Ligand SMILES: *[C@@H]1O[C@H](CO)[C@@H](O)[C@H](O)[C@H]1NC(C)=O
């Protein structure tokens with residue numbers, strides 16, 4: 551009867567472990583390590599560490615993309631630290647675009663709260679999965695794949711996006727190419743885009759070389 555004994559041992563061990571590790575609220579006074587923030591002393595943790603009111607307001611939409619991004623990542627919302635999830639508010643003006651980008655190691659689930667959103671992603675075999683979403687629709691954007699969202703209507707649109715990461719990194723395709731100092735000649739040779747177009751886009755995005 552080795553199995554029941556092991557099971558009882560496991561239960562005892564795991565419940566005492568859980569009691570110590572219920573959460574790891576971010577301690578912003580200590581430096582951030584590769585695995586996230588260190589844990590605030592549990593004696594100093596309050597209900598406020600698990601509540602964030604910052605998403606009540608729209609992010610700033612005065613930018614090229616006409617989109618306001620307002621994140622609730624571990625850096626803004628201390629209770630998320632170590633739990634592997636987060637939420638972002640994205641406000642789209644008419645004509646607003648979330649340009650082609652990807653999140654390394656984080657899938658994204660978007661919920662359209664207001665207006666109409668056109669969203670899509672491109673799989674590694676170059677199949678395009680594209681949809682016009684209305685209020686209440688949710689759409690999944692699998693991890694590591696290029697995707698975008700844009701306002702598909704003539705009124706402002708609002709979506710919330712959740713990630714299975716408390717700090718999803720983002721790489722924007724256009725910024726990587728045209729806001730960087732990768733030489734124009736090399737960009738042309740490695741993308742088939744002509745140099746005049748690259749120079750124009752570097753001017754727009756602020757890239758050099
Ligand atoms: C955390 O709580 C301890 C004990 O209540 C207190 O002495 C300490 O000052 C607190 N630390 C912070 C950063 O609030």
Ligand SMILES: *[C@@H]1O[C@H](CO)[C@@H](O)[C@H](O)[C@H]1NC(C)=O
Nearest residue numbers: 608609610611612613614618
């Ligand atoms: C929004 O962003 C623009 C451009 O960066 C800036 O000029 C403006 O002050 C910002 N507005 C607010 C309310 O922060």
